[in-house]
Amino acid sequence: MQKIERERATLTEFGAGIEPMLYVDPGESFMVETEDNFHGKIKSDDDIPSPKYLPFLLRQFQAVNPLAGPIYVNGLKAGDLMVIEIEDIIPEKQGWSGFNELGGGFHNFYKYPEFQQPYARVIRHEVGESGTYADGTGHFNVNRDVTIPLHPFIGTIVTAPERQVENSVTTQGPWGGNIDCKHVCVGNKIMLNTYHDGGLLFFGDVHGAQSDAELTGFADETAATTIAKCNIIPQKRIPGIMRIETPTSLIQIDSTRNSGNPTEALRNAFDGMLQWLTQDYGIDSKEVYIHFSVNPDVAVHTYQFTGCRSHVMGVEFPKKYL
Numbered sequence: 397m398q399k400i401e402r403e404r405a406t407l408t409e410f411g412a413g414i415e416p417m418l419y420v421d422p423g424e425s426f427m428v429e430t431e432d433n434f435h436g437k438i439k440s441d442d443d444i445p446s447p448k449y450l451p452f453l454l455r456q457f458q459a460v461n462p463l464a465g466p467i468y469v470n471g472l473k474a475g476d477l478m479v480i481e482i483e484d485i486i487p488e489k490q491g492w493s494g495f496n497e498l499g500g501g502f503h504n505f506y507k508y509p510e511f512q513q514p515y516a517r518v519i520r521h522e523v524g525e526s527g528t529y530a531d532g533t534g535h536f537n538v539n540r541d542v543t544i545p546l547h548p549f550i551g552t553i554v555t556a557p558e559r560q561v562e563n564s565v566t567t568q569g570p571w572g573g574n575i576d577c578k579h580v581c582v583g584n585k586i587m588l589n590t591y592h593d594g595g596l597l598f599f600g601d602v603h604g605a606q607s608d609a610e611l612t613g614f615a616d617e618t619a620a621t622t623i624a625k626c627n628i629i630p631q632k633r634i635p636g637i638m639r640i641e642t643p644t645s646l647i648q649i650d651s652t653r654n655s656g657n658p659t660e661a662l663r664n665a666f667d668g669m670l671q672w673l674t675q676d677y678g679i680d681s682k683e684v685y686i687h688f689s690v691n692p693d694v695a696v697h698t699y700q701f702t703g704c705r706s707h708v709m710g711v712e713f714p715k716k717y718l
Contacts, residue, residue, distance in 0.1 A: 402429035402619065405464035410554060410598045411561035412591070416468035419594075425483060425625045428464045430600040432617040433551070435462060438492040438516050445496045445614070446514035453498065461552050461564040461574055465598030469626045477629040478555060478595045480586040484623040485548040487529045487604040491519045491618030493536070499703050501611035511612075519616045521546060521604060530582070534605055534616055544605055548620060549581040551601035553638075558591035564601070568653035568708070572638050574601065575708045576610050577699040579640050579647055587629075587639040597626065609701040635668040637708075645714045646672060651700070652707040662696065665711040677718050687717065 400417050405428065407414070420426050437443065437450055447453040452460065472478060494516035497503075502511045517536045524531035524546070534544045552564055554572035567573045572588045580586055590596070602622065606615035636650035648668040655661040666688060673679045687694055693714045700708035 397425055397427050399427040400429065400464040402431055405430045405462055405600055407463045407465065407598065408459040408461060408564045409561050410463060410465065410556060410564065412556040412596055413561070414466055416466045416594065416596070417464065418467045419470055420467060420626065421470050422627050423625055425623055426467065428599070428622045428624070429619070430464055430602055430622065431462050431619050432491060433461050433601050433614070434617065435460070436619060438518070441516060441518055443516055444514045445494055445516050447498070458565050461601040463552060463564050463598040463600035466556060466596035467626070468594035468596060469628065470594070472590060472593065472595045472628050473630070474590060474592050475631050475633065476590055476595070477632040477634060478588045478590050478597065479627045479629060480553070480588070480597065480624055481627070482550070482580070482582050482584060482586070482622065482624050485530060485550070485582055485602060486621045487521055487546065487548050487602065488619040489521050489529065491521065491534070491604045491616040492516050493519060493612065493614045493616055495612040495614065500613045501609070501701055501703055503703050519604065521618070529604070546604050546616070547578060547581065548602060548604050549578045549606070550599050550622065551576045551603050551615070553580055553586060553588070553599040555588050555590045556592050556596035556598070566653070568637060568651045570637065570654065573651065573653070575637060575649060575651060575699060576603065576606060576615065577640070577649060577708060577710065578603070578606050579642065579710070583643060585641040587634055587641070589633055595626070609698050611701060613702040635671060636664055639668070639672065644716070645712050647710050647712045648672060649708065649710045651709065652705045658707045658709070661707060662709045665709045669711045669713055673713065679718070687713070691717065693717070
C-alpha cells in the first residue's frame with residue numbers, strides 16, 4: 397500500500413503548484429499519517445497553546461493544521477467529482493483540547509475571564525474492542541476525571557482550488573475546507589469538486605472526537621493514520637462545500653465563509669440538498685420542501701461555531717425517504 401509518512405505531512409498552504417506525493421488509481425487504497433493541528437507541540441497539561449510559546453501562531457495566517465498531499469488520482473480530469481471513501485482512521489495514544497486568546501465562541505466574552513487565557517488539557521486515549529484507538533475512549537481531567545467516546549474524523553479535506561493558494565486554517569470553499577465535520581469519517585463517501593487533472597487531494601487535522609459546534613475551536617486534536625481510496629464521477633459539479641453519503645443518509649455542507657453569512661449558509665445547505673434530491677433521485681421539489689418542514693428525521697447540524705465567521709452547517713436527509 398502506498399503511504400505518506402507523518403514527517404512529510406507538513407503543508408499549511410495548498411494549491412495546484414505542489415508536486416504530488418502519491419499517484420493512485422481509482423479504487424486503490426492508500427495510507428496517510430498526519431500530525432495534530434499544532435504539529436505535536438502540546439504534549440502535557442503544562443504546555444500552553446499561545447503565540448507567546450508557539451511561534452507558528454504568530455504568522456499572518458497561522459501555520460497550523462498540517463496537511464498531507466497532494467494525492468493525484470490517475471484518470472481524473474478537471475471538472476470531475478472526486479469521491480473519497482474513508483476505510484479506517486486510527487488516532488494515536490493521545491490528543492489535546494483547550495482554548496487560547498486567538499479565538500473561540502467565547503473569545504472576548506468577558507463574562508468568562510477564565511476563557512481569555514490559553515489553556516490545554518491532554519486527552520489520553522484508551523483502546524476499544526478493535527484493539528486500536530479507532531473505537532476507544534478519551535480521558536481528560538480539569539477538576540475531575542472525564543471519559544468520552546472516540547469518534548475519529550478528518551477535520552480538513554480539500555482539493556486544489558482553481559487558481560489561488562489557500563491556507564489550511566482559513567479555507568472553506570467549493571473545493572472543501574477546514575470544516576471540522578464529524579461525518580467525514582469511516583464508512584462515508586466524501587464528494588469534492590475538482591479543478592485540475594488528478595484532483596490533487598490534501599487532508600489532515602484529524603480529530604479523535606468532537607461535539608457539535610467545537611465551541612472552543614479545538615476538539616480532540618490528534619495525530620492519526622488514515623486509510624482511504626478515491627473514485628471518480630465524470631464531469632459533475634456540486635453546490636456548497638461538499639456532499640457526504642453515509643450508509644443511511646445524505647448530507648449537504650455549506651459555511652459562512654463560502655456563502656457570506658450564517659443565514660445564507662444554512663439556506664444554501666437546504667438548497668443544495670433540494671437540488672440533490674430532485675436532480676439525482678427525481679423527487680418532486682414541492683415534496684422536498686415540505687419534508688424540510690414536517691419530517692422529524694431531517695436534521696440540521698452545526699459542525700463548527702467558533703467565531704471569526706467559522707460557521708459550518710449541514711442538512712441531513714435519511715435515505716429511507718428516497
